[in-house]
Structure formats: C-alpha cells, structure tokens
Amino acid sequence: MTETPRTPDKSGRSAGRIIGRILWVSFKLLIIPVLCIAALLVGLAIGYVVLGDQPMSGVFDMNTWKHMYDLVFADGG
Numbered sequence: 123m124t125e126t127p128r129t130p131d132k133s134g135r136s137a138g139r140i141i142g143r144i145l146w147v148s149f150k151l152l153i154i155p156v157l158c159i160a161a162l163l164v165g166l167a168i169g170y171v172v173l174g175d176q177p178m179s180g181v182f183d184m185n186t187w188k189h190m191y192d193l194v195f196a197d198g199g
Contacts, residue, residue, distance in 0.1 A: 170181045180186050 167178065167181045170176050170186075171178050
C-alpha cells in the first residue's frame with residue numbers, strides 16, 4: 123500500500139492558539155492607550171511637584187485641578 127502525504131489542515135487550530143492570538147491582539151490594542159494615560163499621570167506629577175514646588179499629596183486632589191480649570195477659563199469680565 124502506498125500512502126498519500128497529508129497536507130496540514132490550517133482550519134483545525136487548537137483553542138489554546140486562538141485564545142492566545144486573541145489575547146495578543148488585545149494586548150497590542152490596549153498598550154498604547156495605557157502608556158499614554160501613564161505618561162499623562164507622570165507628567166502631571168512632575169509638573170506639579172517639580173515645577174510648581176507643591177507637595178505630592180495635592181497632585182491627584184480634584185479640587186486642585188478644578189481650581190486650575192477655573193483659573194484658565196475664568197471670565198475676564
């Protein structure tokens with residue numbers, strides 16, 4: 123008997139490979155926004171503490187940023 127060589131079936135991928143591929147694509151899509159948010163937070167902290175000579179505890183206080191917003195967008199009237 124002679125056997126014919128089998129061609130690998132690409133449609134029969136294992137579930138582990140599919141899940142791994144989905145996770146890798148999700149990671150690649152999410153890494154840029156996560157890095158941008160991290161850079162924003164680090165930049166806010168450096169600007170507030172180093173350039174503004176303020177304590178680190180005030181960096182993430184919402185009243186601080188509300189006050190800055192009010193200063194920037196105050197009515198000049």
